[in-house]
Amino acid sequence: MAAKPDYSRLIATEPSCRNRRVPSRSSFTALVGCELPLQLAVLGGVGTPALAAAVADAGGLGMMPGGSPDDVDRFIAQARGATRGRIGVGFLMPFVSRDAVAVAGREADVVEFFYGDPDADLVSIARKAGAGIVSWQTGSAEEAAAAVRAGCDFVVVQGTEAGGHVRGKQRLDEILRETLRAVDVPVVAASGIGTVERTAELLAAGAGAVRVGTRFLAASECDAHPRYVEP
Numbered sequence: 001m002a003a004k005p006d007y008s009r010l011i012a013t014e015p016s017c018r019n020r021r022v023p024s025r026s027s028f029t030a031l032v033g034c035e036l037p038l039q040l041a042v043l044g045g046v047g048t049p050a051l052a053a054a055v056a057d058a059g060g061l062g063m064m065p066g067g068s069p070d071d072v073d074r075f076i077a078q079a080r081g082a083t084r085g086r087i088g089v090g091f092l093m094p095f096v097s098r099d100a101v102a103v104a105g106r107e108a109d110v111v112e113f114f115y116g117d118p119d120a121d122l123v124s125i126a127r128k129a130g131a132g133i134v135s136w137q138t139g140s141a142e143e144a145a146a147a148v149r150a151g152c153d154f155v156v157v158q159g160t161e162a163g164g165h166v167r168g169k170q171r172l173d174e175i176l177r178e179t180l181r182a183v184d185v186p187v188v189a190a191s192g193i194g195t196v197e198r199t200a201e202l203l204a205a206g207a208g209a210v211r212v213g214t215r216f217l218a219a220s221e222c223d224a225h226p227r228y229v230e231p
């Protein structure tokens with residue numbers, strides 16, 4: 001495997017941001033049991049168990065895209081073989097296999113859903129299988145409140161700056177502000193985040209963690225095509 005980038009250093013000591021260190025404890029780290037307020041975004045098609053393991057090993061929450069029950073089982077086993085950190089699986093709706101959700105509930109630390117209305121039945125499948133933590137990536141404060149009513153333990157808010165499927169219709173700062181008023185669970189901020197400075201800003205604004213996708217496409221563990229990663 002390629003040498004592992006030092007994500008802790010990236011987050012904690014990026015040169016332009018040395019004077020704005022990020023607090024390492026938050027509502028999110030307390031809930032998830034990790035050391036950094038950082039969630040790797042679910043990266044459909046390019047996310048790998050190795051990338052999830054690298055982020056988890058550095059203290060964040062490593063996420064992998066869900067698939068068939070066998071895929072989920074294999075991905076989690078591969079990631080677990082490479083780290084003792086916290087690992088999650090994210091399902092993109094409507095392509096959700098209930099059996100795969102059950103496998104993730106049994107084997108992952110976090111089960112997450114995105115791109116559909118919060119659904120208490122899906123949350124319950126994950127919970128009954130043993131999931132300790134269930135989350136939903138959301139595109140509005142209303143959707144975040146619905147996710148909490150459906151039984152989620154934390155929510156991710158996605159602004160319009162995000163890469164991949166975009167559910168949000170507001171910029172991140174606005175949706176974060178509204179969501180923090182609407183729910184009382186940890187709120188993870190996602191979209192357009194790539195520096196410690198921005199991370200510090202969002203944590204100071206009340207986010208429990210940041211979720212980073214595009215910035216990790218350049219990691220050697222990611223399966224993104226080299227042309228996609230070129231500046």
Ligand SMILES: Cc1cc2nc3c(=O)[nH]c(=O)nc-3n(C[C@H](O)[C@H](O)[C@H](O)COP(=O)(O)O)c2cc1C
Binds near residue numbers: 193
């Ligand atoms: C290549 C790519 C694929 C993505 N695939 C998924 C996915 O399958 N499921 C999901 O929940 N989010 C997916 N996302 C969105 C991320 O969860 C997250 O909202 C986004 O990456 C945050 O913005 P950023 O890319 O600017 O960091 C994807 C993002 C990218 C860049």
